[in-house]
Each structure stands twice: as C-alpha cells, then as structure tokens.
Amino acid sequence: MVMVEAKNLTKVYNSSTVVDCLNLKIDEGQLYGFLGPNGAGKTTTILMLLGLTEPTSGTGFIAGFNSSREPLKVKRITGYIPEKVGFYNDLTARSNLIYTANLNGIRGKQAEMEVARSLEDVGLKEKTNSLVSTFSKGMKQRLAIADILVKRPKVAFLDEPTSGIDPAGIAQTLDLISRVAKENNMTIVMSSHQLSQVERICSHVGMISKGRLLAEGSIEQLGKKAGGGKFAIEIQLAEITQDIVDAIKSVRGVLNINRGENTLNIVCTDDLRREISRVISDKNGLITQMKLQSYGLEDIYMKVFKEA
C-alpha cells in the first residue's frame, strides 16, 4: 500500500521555485531517506505532504488522504519532528506529552498509559517527571520521538533528526528510529544530508536537488544503476602469473582485467567471485584478499549530483 504520495508537488515562493513538480511514492513500512543539500526543498516538501504548507500546485497524499483538503485526517495519523524541535521547558516530559495526547483526543487514563509507554519506548522512563529544561539535546530528540509515538502514527516525518547530536547520540537515535519503526510498522520519511546515517537505517532513498527528484529507489537498485550494471572485483594474489590471468579471462562474463603488481581489477557483468576464485585455485594461485567493489550511498550521491 502506498503510504506517502506526491503528485506533481510544486511550491513557488516569490517567483523562485523551491519544489518543482515532485513525484514520489513511498510504500507502507518503508524507511525512506530523503537526501539533498541544504535548501534543496526537503523541508518544504515535507511541510506540503503534512498539509502545513499549501502547495502552489500538485497534491500530497498520506494514506490516501489529500494533505491540503483533509489536513486534520492527515495530522491524526502522521507524526512530525521538525528540525528545531522544541518543548515547553517549564513543564515536565510527562506534561509535555500529555498535552500532545490531549490534542490528539487521547484523554485521562488512556493518555497517561500512552505517555508512559512512549517514554519507556525511548528510554526516558526515569525522566518522566523531570523538567524538559534539564534535558540534553539528544534526550530532547528522544523525547520528540516519544512525542510522536503517543498518537501511534502510521507515518512519521523526521526532519534532520540527528543534527546537533554527538556521534554516540546519533547512533542511539538512529537505532531507536529503526527499532520503533519496525515495532510499530511505521512508515518513516527521514530527511538528512548525512549519508552514512541514512545508509545505516534506510532501505530506500530519494535524492532531491533544487526541488527536483534526481534519483529514487532502494539503495541496492541505485547502487547497481550507479555501476551501470557492471561489477568490479578486486583480487589480491600472492603472485600473479599469466596463466591465472588467462584463466580468469576465459570465465564467462568477465569483460576486462586490469593487472597491477599484486592485484587484479576485474570488471564483469555479474558477481563472479565464486567462479573466479575456483579458476585461481585450479591454477594453484593464492588469494590473499578479494572484494566486490560496491557502490555505497556516498558514491551514488556524488554520481547523481555530478550528473545533475
């Protein structure tokens, strides 16, 4: 089921186009990384999908609800953590979340239960009755996650959820996000420009620049695409003989071999590591190291933005 959909979303501010005819489909349960440089239009897209900003043209849908026509229905099933998330500092963590619960129509005992559950989920149970003003940035981010969990949303939009947090805190937050998403079967759209973070937890990514979606799909697919459908294998051998090179050349699917001093760089149409290692051992060669060069998110990103 398509959970989040953008149809020709466009936003124009004072004649400058921030989001340009964006089309997007995100399936239920996906962890979707929304990538792009600063000012690419990530936040604006999220705001339009949430129904917080009116699109100049086009429509956003959340779980089939039109974001601009039925914003309340959308907001009921959507959690949003803005980039600079804030809480009422003079209230306790609990009171802040109770307020959110009440705003979502959850009241009384049920609100207390949901809040306690959410705080426990993010590991802030002991801080239930502490004032938010005593919280660190990382704790506030976890509280923000608890805040959206209170209403058990189907979709959550996280805008730069890791900005300004220390490395250990980032890892913690990301783990929390992916765990929470799995446990609650939540679709998560996470905007970021920290590629390594996105790669860690997201299965799918969309790359946006100047309001246009440049690439979209699962990281695996995009990696294949970035490699142009070819695989590169790097092998280190104790000793390279012409015999071995010829043997490898004869393997089906091998396109090219580059011979270095102790290394061979092989370009092939498939992942042929098994076949290649077999022919090498047949020729009594000794493999010291072998690896498939894969395209990471960073390579994909660089490639996509170079092309754009």
Added chain:
Amino acid sequence: MSSFYTVYWKELQDHFTSWRFIFILLVVLLASLYAVFVAASNIRQAVTGSTDFVFLALFTTTLSSTASSLIPNSFLALMAVLIPIVGITLGFDAINSERNEGTLSRLISQPVYRDNIINAKFLAGGITISILLLSIVLLVSGLGIRLIGLPPTAEEVWRLLFFLVIGIIYGAFWLGLAILFSTLFKQVAVSAIISIAIWLFFAFFYPIIFQFIAQGMGGSSDTQASIIRNYQTLITLQRISPIQLFNESTIVILAPAMRSVSQMLQLYISDIGNYLLPTPISLGQSLLSVWPLLVVTVLLTIVCFAMAYLKFMFEEIRAT
C-alpha cells in the same frame, strides 16, 4: 472543539502558574489597596454635596490634590494605567515565543485547527484578566467596607459590575494588541517593547501633546460657535487614546455625579463647582452615555484580534 479546550486549559494553567502573572497581580493589588486606603482617609472631604454613592467614591477619590496630573491619583486612574500592563504581560509573547522555542511547529502538526490555537490563547488571556480584575475589585471592596463601615447599595454593586465589564473589555484590547505584535514580530523583546511603547505613549505623552493642542485652540476662539466646534474637535482628538475611552466611560459609571470628565472641560470651566451636577444621573442614563465609548473599545479590540488572527492563519510556520 476539544482541541480548543486543550489549548485553552494549557494557556490558562500557564498564566496562573507563571511568575510574571503573580508579579503583576501583586503590583496591581498593592497599588489598588493603597489607592483605596488613601481614598478612604480622604473621603470626608471628597463627599461634600450629596451622600449618595459614598462607597463608589472610594474608587474615584483622588489621593492628593497637589499630585501632578501625570501621576495616576485615584483607583480609577491607576486601573487605566495598570490594566494595559496586565493585558500586555499576558499577550506579548503568545505566538512568537512558541515559534522561537520550536513548540509552535509541533503544535500545528497535531490535529488542531490553526484558529483554535490563537482563539484559545486570546480567550485564556481574557479570562485571566477577568479573574484578576474581579478579585481586585472584591478585595478592594472588602477593604473599603472595613474602612468606611458602609456596604455598597444595590446600584453601587451594579455600577461596580459594569465597571468590571468595561475593565475587561479594556484589558482585552491591550491583550489583542500585544498578541497582534507577537504575531507580527519574530523577537519577543521587540513585541514587548512596541506594546509598552504604545502604552507609554497613550498613558503619558498623549495627554501632554493633547494639552498643548487644547491650549492652542482654546485661546484662539472667541465666538460661541467656534468654541463648541473646537470643543468637539478636541473631544474627538482625545478619544483617539484607548486610555481616555476607559477613563471617560468608567468615571461616568463610578461617579454618577459627573457628566463628563473631559480634560478640556477643566480648561474652559475653571470653577469646579459647575462641573458637578446637583443630581446624579441614573444607571440607565450613565450606560447610555458610555455606550458609544464601549462600542469603540470593543471595535478596537476586534480590529487588533482580527489582524493577529489573519496574520497567524496565513503565515507559514517552519521550525528553522
């Protein structure tokens, strides 16, 4: 509707537990107790002609005859200056502090109609002002009864109630003005300073400016027609100030012996004896004469709030 009440209760709770509310309550309370205490000790000189409305004289008797006109010198005059401060205190950061704290974007991403937020904030402020004024009037009346040993008559109670209504509307105007600035300006300090500046202008500088104008015009007129014409222009000029609107309407309500207390009257009529009518006007007549002033104050409030409302409804809220 339920989200409206949620925001409303939260705001009300915030007001009543905030230090600034406690502080402003104390200031208003001390000032008014002092005013009534002094008024009670001067009341023998103040109540000369009729002995009607002695209790109300507590609220209108001036503290000392030598005090400069710039310093509020009766309970009423104190209220004219302090109620705006209460309104401003409760409203100047209503929207922009939430925006700066980053709570506003979290708030509007909840299933809440946006107008519910600003309506609830305005109502919560208005109710807070009402509760504050009611308790002040009750406390002051209690002290007054102790001091002069005279309970208010039924009409006096009615008049005090109408005074309360006028005071609440007056406070709501300043609240609306402060909320308007809190939607217009991003910085809390700016909205606070501009609200205070407007209050200062009307409370202290406008009367001075006005006196200059009045003196200039009063001297040049010779025929009766031109005197009347000048008088009307001056009244209109004076009523630009919301503080004047409050002063005029409350004095008519609380001091039924006076028909009008326009400052320029004092310029024309030096003999204060002519100024007091032999018989006080009835409650109905008093209301009738303050009615237009009240309508104008309500209108000003609505204009302020409507502007704040529109600004808030159509602006984009993002947390960056």
